[in-house]
Amino acid sequence: MADSYSLDSYIEDLRQITREIDDESEIISRVGPLAQRLALDKGWLEEKHYDADSEQGFGVHLLHEEPDHTLAVFVVSWLPGRGAPTHDHGTWAVVAGVEGVERNIGYKRLDDGTRQAYAELAVKHDHNAAEGELVCMKTGGIHSVHNETGQITLSLHTYGKHFNHTNRSQFDPETNEKKDFIVKVE
Numbered sequence: 001m002a003d004s005y006s007l008d009s010y011i012e013d014l015r016q017i018t019r020e021i022d023d024e025s026e027i028i029s030r031v032g033p034l035a036q037r038l039a040l041d042k043g044w045l046e047e048k049h050y051d052a053d054s055e056q057g058f059g060v061h062l063l064h065e066e067p068d069h070t071l072a073v074f075v076v077s078w079l080p081g082r083g084a085p086t087h088d089h090g091t092w093a094v095v096a097g098v099e100g101v102e103r104n105i106g107y108k109r110l111d112d113g114t115r116q117a118y119a120e121l122a123v124k125h126d127h128n129a130a131e132g133e134l135v136c137m138k139t140g141g142i143h144s145v146h147n148e149t150g151q152i153t154l155s156l157h158t159y160g161k162h163f164n165h166t167n168r169s170q171f172d173p174e175t176n177e178k179k180d181f182i183v184k185v186e
């Protein structure tokens with residue numbers, strides 16, 4: 001049996017990687033396999049992580065952040081038939097599936113970003129991410145998440161910085177409206 005991989009080891013690895021590397025693509029390629037390993041190990045997983053906010057449609061459980069809000073790790077539970085609106089993160093993101101299948105729709109930005117509270121988006125890819133699969137985004141990456149299954153799904157999310165401290169946005173691809181996106185963290 002392979003050695004287990006703890007949350008503490010993951011945090012230490014995140015610190016070392018981000019100390020050594022500045023390039024986001026490289027950080028993501030180093031963090032990805034470790035996030036997959038932690039997502040599949042599940043030694044850190046607790047019953048309470050399945051709790052979700054019925055108003056929001058999902059539950060956000062903070063596992064770790066540094067005192068300056070960098071290196072934020074969450075487990076997010078998604079209620080059946082619910083999801084997150086189209087959004088960005090204001091930082092890099094590595095998401096690894098823990099339980100169930102989550103539909104991820106990735107978008108590209110079409111406008112030049114100069115119009116206030118406005119963004120034109122087009123679908124770039126539409127993918128069902130299963131357990132152990134990765135969804136990675138650099139700063140500026142835009143996506144939506146949907147649980148189209150009949151069960152709660154779980155995923156492990158790692159960000160360069162806690163997303164409620166990055167000034168990030170949510171988008172309405174139909175109306176082109178762009179506004180602040182703050183989520184409730186359990």
Ligand SMILES: [Fe+2]
Nearest residue numbers: 087088089143
């Ligand atoms: Fe996201």
